[in-house]
Amino acid sequence: MTLIKSISGIRGTIGGKAGDSLTPGDVVKYTAAFAHLMKQNKSDCKIVVGRDARLSGDMVNRLVTGTLIGMGVDVIDLGLSTTPTVEMAVVMENANGGIILTASHNPKQWNALKLLNAKGEFISDEVGKEILSLADGNKIDFAEVDELGSYTQDDSYIQKHIEAILAIDLVDINAIKEAKFKVVVDAVNSTGGIAVPALLRALGVNDIIEIYCTPDGRFPHNPEPLPENLTAISGEVKRNKADLGIVVDPDVDRLALVSEDGSMFGEEYTLVAISDYVLRNSTEEKLTRLGYEKNTVSNLSSTRALRDVTEKVGGNYQASAVGEVNVVKLMKETNAVIGGEGNGGIIFPELHYGRDAMVGIALFLSHLAKSDKICSMLRESYPDYFIAKKKIELTPDINIDDLMAKIKAKYNKQPINDIDGLKIEFDKEWVHLRRSNTEPIIRIYAESQSETTANSLAEKLIMDMKQFLKD
Numbered sequence: 001m002t003l004i005k006s007i008s009g010i011r012g013t014i015g016g017k018a019g020d021s022l023t024p025g026d027v028v029k030y031t032a033a034f035a036h037l038m039k040q041n042k043s044d045c046k047i048v049v050g051r052d053a054r055l056s057g058d059m060v061n062r063l064v065t066g067t068l069i070g071m072g073v074d075v076i077d078l079g080l081s082t083t084p085t086v087e088m089a090v091v092m093e094n095a096n097g098g099i100i101l102t103a104s105h106n107p108k109q110w111n112a113l114k115l116l117n118a119k120g121e122f123i124s125d126e127v128g129k130e131i132l133s134l135a136d137g138n139k140i141d142f143a144e145v146d147e148l149g150s151y152t153q154d155d156s157y158i159q160k161h162i163e164a165i166l167a168i169d170l171v172d173i174n175a176i177k178e179a180k181f182k183v184v185v186d187a188v189n190s191t192g193g194i195a196v197p198a199l200l201r202a203l204g205v206n207d208i209i210e211i212y213c214t215p216d217g218r219f220p221h222n223p224e225p226l227p228e229n230l231t232a233i234s235g236e237v238k239r240n241k242a243d244l245g246i247v248v249d250p251d252v253d254r255l256a257l258v259s260e261d262g263s264m265f266g267e268e269y270t271l272v273a274i275s276d277y278v279l280r281n282s283t284e285e286k287l288t289r290l291g292y293e294k295n296t297v298s299n300l301s302s303t304r305a306l307r308d309v310t311e312k313v314g315g316n317y318q319a320s321a322v323g324e325v326n327v328v329k330l331m332k333e334t335n336a337v338i339g340g341e342g343n344g345g346i347i348f349p350e351l352h353y354g355r356d357a358m359v360g361i362a363l364f365l366s367h368l369a370k371s372d373k374i375c376s377m378l379r380e381s382y383p384d385y386f387i388a389k390k391k392i393e394l395t396p397d398i399n400i401d402d403l404m405a406k407i408k409a410k411y412n413k414q415p416i417n418d419i420d421g422l423k424i425e426f427d428k429e430w431v432h433l434r435r436s437n438t439e440p441i442i443r444i445y446a447e448s449q450s451e452t453t454a455n456s457l458a459e460k461l462i463m464d465m466k467q468f469l470k471d
Contacts, residue, residue, distance in 0.1 A: 011112030014056045027063040033135035035071035038096045046074045048089045050081030051101035052250040053190040053215035056111045072143030074150045080191045082252035084356035085161045090120035102251035105224035122325045158195050171362045175369040177204030182242040184209045186233040188223045190250035225256035227264045234262040248357045254344040255357035259375040267344040268303040276309040277367035278338045292337040297330045300423045301432050301445045302342030305383045321420030328353045388454040390444040406468045
């Protein structure tokens with residue numbers, strides 16, 4: 001059993017002892033702490049709640065909404081929804097915050113409380129630490145009976161989300177309709193099964209083959225949209241001679257694509273292709289009007305291909321520390337027109353500052369329709385990079401800071417970024433060393449235009465670390 005308390009929320013496995021897993025008592029404690037902070041110095045308080053379809057969702061939702069009401073908070077319950085939909089609803093409702101009940105790509109035994117501020121964005125490090133302190137302090141007062149909060153259900157927000165996407169000028173509905181795409185959708189039996197087919201129909205895609213789109217939370221495969229988990233949709237795309245396969249994770253903030261030949265488009269390249277489309281089709285007049293520049297942002301562990309397509313149109317690419325909140329912060333600082341993470345997370349600020357597979361689908365289909373290419377050909381038009389992912393086990397006696405300092409000193413003639421672990425660049429190749437926040441390991445990511453070289457580069461750094469640990 002596992003309970004992980006972090007600055008952005010609380011996640012854990014269902015069942016077991018309080019404090020060791022995500023039990024009802026833990027849900028109540030951390031919900032109350034969040035509500036207490038959101039209510040400070042306010043005469044009234046409103047919080048939006050939504051959830052994915054996982055098996056524990058209804059139980060956790062009842063605990064969360066009941067606790068909020070008991071804290072004197074007015075609740076807008078979206079029911080089955082998506083993470084980006086809840087983020088947008090917080091702003092549309094002029095709410096004080098939001099709670100998304102989802103463990104994202106984690107298996108069925110997991111659930112989580114993801115916490116949003118009044119902008120519909122994940123709470124800051126400072127606020128997260130304050131919530132954890134409040135929850136552990138047991139000094140929270142609940143509301144008197146005459147001051148209990150209200151409860152309202154509203155299932156209209158997925159449609160509102162779709163309507164907002166349709167209003168984006170870069171979403172070319174006519175081009176998508178004329179392309180007459182045949183699309184296979186895998187929504188891992190969660191809320192994407194509601195949202196994605198509805199979006200596709202609104203975009204004019206009428207030939208939709210749905211697999212795993214019943215939102216009952218019974219995940220038919222590991223819900224993380226990685227190639228090894230997507231064999232079923234790959235086969236369905238080929239068997240049905242579809243133009244494209246679309247895969248989302250349980251809360252619909254990550255997007256993976258399958259080409260017409262059943263090959264993986266590559267989750268790293270979801271952001272690359274969509275960014276290329278946005279960069280090439282955003283006029284200077286529009287960018288000036290909206291306050292953006294032809295800049296992009298992804299995290300340090302994402303592919304260099306985004307930098308390549310950005311610089312090709314005269315834009316500037318920058319890398320942030322890992323984590324959505326860090327990507328968003330740097331996007332705002334650089335006025336980036338688009339950004340995200342290499343796990344298929346698209347952040348399109350014209351709509352909102354959050355990873356959103358829904359807007360990613362609309363922009364990608366627009367790109368594919370106007371490119372006059374089949375999906376595999378579109379993928380081949382981008383630079384080929386390979387990312388090797390390795391790890392090294394740690395023991396409690398290892399001084400991580402000292403180890404990183406020795407690696408940094410050895411490669412001090414190379415460009416180095418140390419805002420989040422250590423990233424070392426070698427021309428168009430790089431390696432990123434990052435300590436895990438949840439496991440006693442250092443993760444090693446290495447990228448090259450050769451798969452063999454990427455693996456060799458990662459292994460070289462592992463050997464360096466092992467040698468330093470022996471010395």
